[in-house]
Every structure is written in structure tokens, then in C-alpha cells.
Amino acid sequence: MKKLFAFVFALVSVGAVAQTSVGVRGAFTSGTFTKFDLIENVTPEFRLMPAGSGALFVEIPVTSNFSIQPELGYIQKGFAIREGIDVGGEFLGINIPVNGKVNFRSHYIEMPVLAKFHIGDKNATHYYIALGPSVGYLADADMRIRVLDIFPVTTNINKDFYKPIELSGVAAVGFELPVAEKVKVFTEARYIHGFSRVLDSGIFELPVRSRTLSGGMGVKFTL
Template sequence: MKKHILSVVAALAVCAGAQAQTSVDDFKFGFKGGYNLSNLGGDIPGHKALSGFHVGGFAEIPVSAKFAVQPEVLYSAQGSKSKTTIGNVDFKTDVKADFINVPILAKYYALEGLSVEAGPQIGFLVKAKQGSVDVKDAFKSVDFGLAVGASYYFTENIFASARYNFGLTDVAKHSSDGFKMHNNVFQVAVGYRF
């Protein structure tokens, strides 16, 4: 838990440093939420994408006219669907793993209203279930990834975004024989920036 707190404090320190270089009037914040299509990629046969959601807040800290740093804190429902066949019977079980994700994105305004974003993301496991069984102990508590996406501002305040999160960490706690499992999540969202 101490490592989690230190990671969040480090992220906030980076944001505070960027904030110190810009005026308070330029600093913006907001909230967003939307749809997740996630999968536990890697060496797991028979897993398919699972629908979920994400919701949270963000800050936008301008560095120049075209560049900004955008830290976010998002609650994200992730996982995958699985199907196992024994004899003639199919057993379908969803693996649901909820995370608090903290991406820190470099944001570039390519055109009026259109931005592209990329950066590292750290995720903290909140809970994990396979069906009704708690499987949190089978997952690592921290996940690192890379987020890449774009946003379009319809007005000064209202926007839509799309993003793909590439999991870099093998989130299976007890990997053996080269078995690996990664969080991969496609997200679409709408949001409001104050």
C-alpha cells in the first residue's frame, strides 16, 4: 500500500511542477466517463472482450499553446469473457477486474478542437472476481501500461475521446511456464471541461 501512495504522490508532484510553470487561469479540470471494451490478452486461450465502464476526473495543465500535460484518475471496470467446454457443456465465466487508473498524458492540439494524447498509466487493483468467486489474490496489485488516444472538443467545454490502453505488466501473480496476462482496454468517453 505504501508503494501505491508513493506512486500517486509522485504523479501529483509532477503535475504540481507543471502547474508552477503556467498561470492559474490556464489550468483546467473536468470529469469524464464512458464505455470500456477490455480483454486479458496474452497466453489465455478462449478469452473474449468484456464490456465495462470508466469514470473519473482529469486536469489539463498547458505547457505551451499546443502542448499540455493531462493527469487523470479513473475508476475502470475491466476483464474478459471466457468459455470452457467440458464434454458437450459450455461453461461461460466473466473475469472482472476493477482498477483505479492514473494515466499521465502528453497532449498535443493538432488542429482546432482536436488533440492527440499518449503517456504512461499506472493502475491499482481494487477487486477481481471470476463469476462470484473472489480471485484478487491471483492478480498483481499494480499494473503499468501505455495509453494512446485522441479527443475532440465540440465546444470549449464538451468533448468526446477514444483511447487504447496497452498493458505492459504481466498481471497474473503466479505466472508459470511462460504464461502471461495483460490488460488491454479500448475506451470511448464523453466529458466536460471547466
């Protein structure tokens, strides 16, 4: 955690020196994993899992329309099994009841570094696109089970079943609107494409990677 706080402090310090912008972003996410056999002879369909994310960021201008944007955020990834599928059995050390509707959730501290291109005058209302890599650190993992549509039960999952680090690529498009002299609000759609395998069985590597869509909004302040 000390390294994370040091990283945030470094971002703010760089932004202050460069007279750039700092901001916060929140988003609704919908994610899934690439398909594999959960349990022998059972192949339920993976559904998108609704969740949330948030981040702090610094936008450092390089030219009038191009910036570098490091971020530090939290994001929840995973997948869902829906429609009352008769799962039954054990996965990742947890017993799954028959007719259980399940969300497999992994919680990441995410650190993207984006190249941000402003389309038009960035001091006025305009669009932008952003692209770049991201490194995620697995903070926790759990499974939420809803039995017979009555009540949810959340159970921790042994993090040893997951790889601790995930490498991803981020693509975003947004719309930015000035609301005061040094304050802008924005809305943004983002796609995160996982390149790393995220599960580790301890015996063989499962070809499972994350895919996440998000939509949200935020505010940034010019220093």
C-alpha cells in the same frame, strides 16, 4: 486511500494556480487479456469483455497547443469466455461450471499522465491526440458466471493471483467542443496497452497482459 485523496487534491491545486482546466470523463470499455491455457487440455477463445470506466483530470497548459493531463480514475479490465464453451474445472481457485459463460473482471485505480496535443485553435471546435504512461493499482477482482443463460453469479477472486501494480501505455484521440465561455464537452476514443504481466500463479509467471479499448465523453471547466 489517503494517498489517492492527496493526489486528487494536488491535481486540483496545481490546476487552480495555473488557471487551467479540471474535468470528468466517462467511457464504455471493451477489454481482453493476451491468450494462455486456462485449464489443462482446454483452450477457449478469449472474448472482449464490456465494462466501464471514469476519471477526474487536470489539464495544465504548457504552450498554446500542448498540455500535460494527469488523471485519477477507475477502470474495469479483464476478459470473457463466451458461446457456451464447456469449460468445467477450476481457475484462480474458483470452480467453473460446464456451459458457464464467464467474465473475469479486475478493478483498477488508474493514474495516467498524458501529453495532449491540440490540433487547431483549442478555444474553438477542434481535434486532439494524447499519449502517455499509466500506473494501475489493483483494487479488487471477481468473476461473473452466467449458467445456462439464466442468471449471473458474481464470485470474488483471491487478489494474490494478480500482480498488484500494472504499467500501461495510453493513446487517445478526441473531439472537443466549446459550449460556454469556460465549459467544453468532448468525445474520445482510447486504447490502453498493458506492458506488465497481470497474473501471478505463485509458481511461474504467466505471459498475460491486458488490452483495452474505450469510447466515451466528458466535460471540462476552465478555472
